Amino acid sequence: MSDGGISYRWFNPRGDKVLVRNFAHCHEEIIRPEIADKWKTCRVCNESWSRKKEPFLESIGFMHCGIPVVDVWSVDSFVTYIFDKINPMTGATCWLACKDGQVIGYCWGFMENLDNLEDRLDAPGLTRFIKRKFGDFETVAFQDRIGVLEAYRKMGIATALFSRRLGNFIESDMKVGITLLSRKTASFVLDWYKSRGYVPIYDFKDSNGNIIVARSLEGLIF
Ligand SMILES: CC(C)(COP(=O)(O)OP(=O)(O)OC[C@H]1O[C@@H](n2cnc3c(N)ncnc32)[C@H](O)[C@@H]1OP(=O)(O)O)[C@@H](O)C(=O)NCCC(=O)NCCS
Numbered sequence: 217m218s219d220g221g222i223s224y225r226w227f228n229p230r231g232d233k234v235l236v237r238n239f240a241h242c243h244e245e246i247i248r249p250e251i252a253d254k255w256k257t258c259r260v261c262n263e264s265w266s267r268k269k270e271p272f273l274e275s276i277g278f279m280h281c282g283i284p285v286v287d288v289w290s291v292d293s294f295v296t297y298i299f300d301k302i303n304p305m306t307g308a309t310c311w312l313a314c315k316d317g318q319v320i321g322y323c324w325g326f327m328e329n330l331d332n333l334e335d336r337l338d339a340p341g342l343t344r345f346i347k348r349k350f351g352d353f354e355t356v357a358f359q360d361r362i363g364v365l366e367a368y369r370k371m372g373i374a375t376a377l378f379s380r381r382l383g384n385f386i387e388s389d390m391k392v393g394i395t396l397l398s399r400k401t402a403s404f405v406l407d408w409y410k411s412r413g414y415v416p417i418y419d420f421k422d423s424n425g426n427i428i429v430a431r432s433l434e435g436l437i438f
Contacts, residue, residue: 222320222368224376226384227310229299235319236298239312240291242319246363247289250401254288264288301326301360309384311377313364321364323377327390328358337396339418339428346417350392350432357385357433359395386433393433399425412436 229236256273257264260281265273278285287293302310302324313321333356334342346356359381364373385393393414397406401424409429410416413436418428 220371222313222315222373224380225312225314226380227302227312227322228304229295229302229310235312236295237291238317239298239319239322240294242322242365243294243361243363244289244291245365251289256285257288258285259283298324307385307388307390309381311380313368313373313377315368320368321362321373321377323359323362323374323381325357325359325381325385327355327385327388329355333358333394337428339420342418342428346392346394346430349417350430353391355390356430357382357388357390357393359393382433382436386436390433392430393436394428394430396426396428399427 227235227239253266254264255267255269256278258280260283263280265285273285298310302308306326308324308326310322310324312319328336330343330346330353334340347353359378362374362378364377382393394417395409395414397409399406403425406416406427406429412431414429414431416427417430420426420428
């Protein structure tokens with residue numbers, strides 16, 4: 217599918233090992249502000265350090281809690297993550313927006329068991345809140361990341377990616393869509409979800425303003 221030189225393609229990391237690295241570079245550019253203060257991390261205690269702390273890390277031989285510190289973000293770890301998460305056999309789905317052979321936007325999500333989601337997001341009571349509001353089922357459609365390179369924003373690309381991904385979830389008979397947002401990184405995104413019928417369902421009341429929004433997918437049309 218092509219629109220103004222932009223094409224939208226359903227992406228399976230198993231089928232396209234070259235494009236996944238191109239995708240990783242697009243993601244790195246989009247999340248650069250988020251990872252600016254985090255360069256290395258300790259996998260044991262989760263402490264992280266910015267590049268400014270390089271002399272300190274050198275002084276401890278880049279070791280912490282008895283093991284080497286690792287990059288917070290790297291192309292290789294992203295490729296491993298995407299390969300693991302985006303497995304179409306488990307109902308995961310990923311769409312890319314491409315222009316002139318380059319990835320300029322992406323959107324991915326997966327089906328997730330409610331109890332796993334509650335643990336993964338560290339949101340005690342989430343399963344109960346969702347069941348009370350939407351009914352008794354075990355799996356939800358979790359919208360993970362969505363991003364568009366700055367030069368291509370406000371052209372409807374995120375909306376186009378999102379609706380394609382959502383279409384896959386509806387085809388898979390998912391009844392509820394859910395996502396985690398930060399009011400700090402993109403406050404307008406919360407308004408965008410609200411205008412499409414998503415309601416805040418869990419407020420972490422943390423410094424990032426993290427919030428979970430959800431809606432029934434039945435009858436949702438973009
Ligand atoms: C959020 C993001 C994906 C939006 O991409 P986009 O392609 O510009 O979005 P669209 O053009 O489809 O616009 C979607 C809606 O948001 C609005 N919008 C987009 N950018 C906006 C901005 N900076 N301020 C206010 N509203 C904005 C649009 O007007 C549109 O609203 P409407 O459909 O009600 O008219 C993009 O800004 C981005 O990549 N941000 C960084 C990553 C991020 O924050 N991701 C979200 C959390 S994972």
